[in-house]
Amino acid sequence: MKTDTIAAIATAMSDSGIGIIRVSGNEAVEIVNKIYQNVHREKTLEKYKSHTIHYGFIVEEDETVVDEVMVSVMKAPRSYTMEDTVEINCHGGILMMKKILSIVMKAGARIAEPGEFTKRAFLNGRIDLSRAEAVMDIIHAKNEFALQSSVKQLKGSVFDKIKKLREEILYEIAFIESALDDPEHISLEGYQERLLDKSEHIILNLNKLLDSADDGMMLKEGIHTVIVGKPNVGKSSLLNILAGKERAIVTDVAGTTRDILEEIITLGDITLNMIDTAGIRNTEDVVERIGVEKARKISEEADLILYVIDASMPFDESDRDIIKMIAGKNTIILLNKSDLKEVLNEQSVVDIMNDIVSENLSLKKIDNCQSAKEGLEKDEILSYHKIEGIDNPIYLIKTSTKEEYGIERLILLIKDMFFHGQLKYNDEVYITNVRHKEAILDAKKSMFEVRKSLEMNMPEDFYSIDLMSAYVSLGMIIGEEVGDDLVNEIFSKFCMGK
Ligand code: GDP
Secondary structure, eight states, rough: OOOOEEEESOOOOOOOEEEEEESSTTHHHHHHHHHHEOOOOOGGGGOTTTEEEEEEEEEEEEEEEEEEEEEEEEOOSSSSSSSSSEEEEEEEEEHHHOOOOOOHTTTTOOOOOOOOHHHHHHHHSSSOOHHHHHHHHHHHOOOOHHHHHHHHHHHHHHHHHHHHHHHHHHOOOOHHHHHHHHTTSOOTTTHHHHHHHHHHHHHHHHHHHHHHHHHHHHHHOOOOEEEETTTTTSHHHHHHHHHSSTTTTEEEEEEESSEEEEEEEETEEEEEEEEHHHHHHTTOOOHHHHHHHHHHHHHHOOOEEEEETTSSOOOHHHHHHHHHTTTTTEEEEEOOOOTTSSSOOOHHHHHHHHHOOOOOOEEEOOOTTTTTTTTTOOOOOOOEEESSSSSSEEEEEOOOOTEEETTHHHHHHHHHHTTTOOOOSSSSOOOOHHHHHHHHHHHHHHHHHHHHHHHOOHHHHHHHHHHHHHHHHHHHHHTTSSOOHHHHHHHHTTTTOO
């Protein structure tokens, strides 16, 4: 293991009040001692106790003062990396931080690779891999949920869960091995049934984690949402209200996998990745502008369709096209312009849909929005309609984007739809990492093999092999079974100084 001393700027590369240069390794104290002087201009760093912070100066080789600083000393093993660590708090100008970093390098440190401090924390055994990844997720959290679940993972929620499952699997492997080694004393009679029960239990737990991954990743990454509807129904008004809501954080990004522009709108707990909003903002009709085929493709990729209808106008052919498109997707139909004289209501929409998709659809009124919290305005009565008799959930609510009516309810309804009203910040473990999800899928496959071998009455060493591979797959999550390559790849995605 490398024990050389690394250094990096740990704070953002922008002008700010304070900048921190972090130094970690065997020689961290010795190196900073060369360039730090206390108020009496003495080099006293090596005398300081661990976990203390000191006022003084960073000086050049010729002892000219570079900056006024506070330096904190954290001795091994009680530091982030478990190595001797010194943090120099200097003035947060980019030039100053870079200058001090270069002085630290001259004194003997090497520049850290991205994520190298956290990698050391992992390699030195202070945190497992799932916790190390949580550190990164905290830094990149886009919404309240992502933040809270990452903090929980950093505390070890995923680690604890995975460790427990691995222990259970290991117990069975050990039992089979000992029985095969010592058949006179350990009997495998009746064991197959017990292992079958155990396998079911493990598969159940893996399934629970996988279920949480679907919610978890959508919460973390955002719900891919598209707004559709004819021109002039209020699509851009809706988008503007959502983007302008208190606590909404709007970021423009080019859609990565989908060659479509996305705009990220974070509304407290939830993040909506609004697809292809450019067209909407120009008040062009998305369907008209990009063609029905492309619109269909976008809608197919979306997790959620917001279909805006002008409820003061009758239905026409374009609406019929859109209705065909939404049959099969998670949809919320907004009966917009509800401040005007009503021409369409929930029932008339269902009648039209019955006509088009020729099914026996009916309306159900849902009075209690599960995600509702106290303190909402009276006129945001928390009820909505659901269309029954169709596979995908289609909900209907009345809105007025002019009067900003029904918007709060829309947000609550989205929470109800995707998280069953239970955005839980309690003990629930959410898997939010694709790498973890894949490892759990692999483990599940192996456990299916175990079950198959048991059902086919195969000899014991058959299932012990598959148990072992389930054990190894789960180990990947916490970093017990990963090679250097993967470790390097994971940490290379980190930011500098972390
Ligand atoms: P888009 O073409 O679907 O994006 O529709 P816009 O958001 O540009 O709205 C078209 C027109 O309808 C504008 O004049 C809006 O002021 C008006 N409008 C939008 N929402 C409402 C509403 O809820 N009630 C009323 N009365 N007018 C609305």
